[in-house]
Amino acid sequence: MKIETLAIHASNHPDSATGAVTSPINLSTTFLRDEDLGYSKGFMYTRHNNPNRQQLESCMAALEGGEAALAFGSGSAAAFAVFQALQPGDHIIAPDDMYHGLRTQLRYIFVELKMWVTFIDFNEIENHIRPNTRLIWMETPSNPLMKITDIARVVELAKQHDIITAVDNTFATPCIQRPLDMGVDLVMHATTKYINGHSDVLGGAIIAKKNDDFFGRIKMVQLLGGGVPSPFDCYLTLRGIKTLPYRMRGHCENAMALAKFLEQHPKVEKVYYPGLPSHPDHAVAAQQMKNGFGGMLSFQVKGEAKEAIKVANTTKLFMQATSLGGVESLIEHRASQEGPDTKTPQNLLRVSVGLEHIDDLIADIDQALLA
Known part of the structure; x- marks a missing residue:
């Protein structure tokens, strides 16, 4: 389906109980357990999952062409989860022009956690790869100087060194640019911005090309850290996506x-x-x-x-x-x-x-x- 159709129909499930065309908001924080102690309907506790969040994550994965997605309470929380999924001693390459909040995260939190971070001009990226480089974080267009990173070039170099690649796609959105199609491993969005589009919801998302072990670590951070959006925020974000x-x-x-x-x-x-x-x-x-x-x-x-x-x-x-x-x-x-x-x-x-x-x-x- 084309993106205009996906934006409207991806994960919009009419309510079987009432026939409502738009998926309802499910505010319950907890869900019934089966007699055999299982959760056959797929939900246990809203920090783990919720019908509205599941719909939003499925929709974001469809829009970006990924296997799976995770929704967070903000774009900063989404990026934070990716960085937390790394190990002490890992090296991160990031752009010299990027969103100031994420730059501050890297400089004042993750450097203190014994990670190495280098902020570079991506035209010179070959000179900055180290044996312990684990993640290349791109932001294109960049904030606020609108620098453009050649995604395909960086992906080719990263694959040679078995480095994870991620793109902050907030400024572009999947309507304009789909980094996963260019071989990138992860895409991040501050869904607060264009994805929701009405300046009334805080949110973020990580979308993965492959639902692999590293994405599993990010999901663990989401689950244990609990930085998830509310059902109502998910509902509003999905409503915004329809016109994206x-x-x-x-x-x-x-x-x-x-x-x-x-x-x-x-x-x-x-x-x-x-x-x-x-x-x-x-x-x-x-x-x-x-x-x-x-x-x-x-x-x-x-x-x-x-x-x-x-x-x-x-x-x-x-x-x-x-x-x-x-x-x-x-x-x-x-x-x-x-x-x-x-x-x-x-x-x-x-x-x-x-x-x-x-x-x-x-x-x-x-x-x-x-x-």
Whole structure:
């Protein structure tokens, strides 16, 4: 089935008791045990599993083309489970531009747990592989500089050294990019973002190409750590998924139009959007992002931090807030969010381009830049 059909029908089971077309929310935390002490209906305790979470995990696996998926209470919890599944002494390669929260996890938690982490420019990845390298973590497009990693190239290198590969696919979504089809082992999503798409649910997911031993370790972390989403959160996320393919088309179209406008604006120093031919990784992006270039972009305002912050404070439709992927447009001075150790330029603004009419969005950014 095409992704538009999968988004609607994958794991949506009409209720046999009532005939309800939409799967109901099952809030029970515990389930009946059989006379022989088993659980023939497949559920025992909601931390272990729940009908709504099972439907969400099955749906995410179908969308990304994986054998299995695990849902978590946040994207950070999902990534955390992957890192926890490793062993002390393992080496992780991660991008030099990535979501600040995961970078902080690696630097301040997992390094303390005696893991080795190297943050690199992926164009130089060959120089950083060690005998104990166990995981290569990719984020493409990256946050917030929209760097593109050549997934196929990294996978080929990783297979030569028996290294697990993972891609944070939050910015792209399976509507645009399916890393498992390119040989990646694991995909991560902050389902808070585009997957849910309405800025009202916190969640994350890990999808595996193969339901193997390492994925089993991640599942053990999910089970024992208990960082799972509630049934209601799973229900809302599944509801958001039904419109995901069509929402992503609008996000991509609006982002491309806004990026082209900003690239020509006299008050803009630089635009970061992989759909622009001027982007240094445009050719790679065009090859692996099959159905658009996403709804995220960043740009540098001419001047310093104060000029950029003034723009963010002056927009009327673009709301100044963190996060991304909702139907509404957001703008953020990213360096101030990331803190004193940020490598993000001080005059950079990150934009989550929403589904408002593009003429209104362009007019809003224009007036803010010229104010």
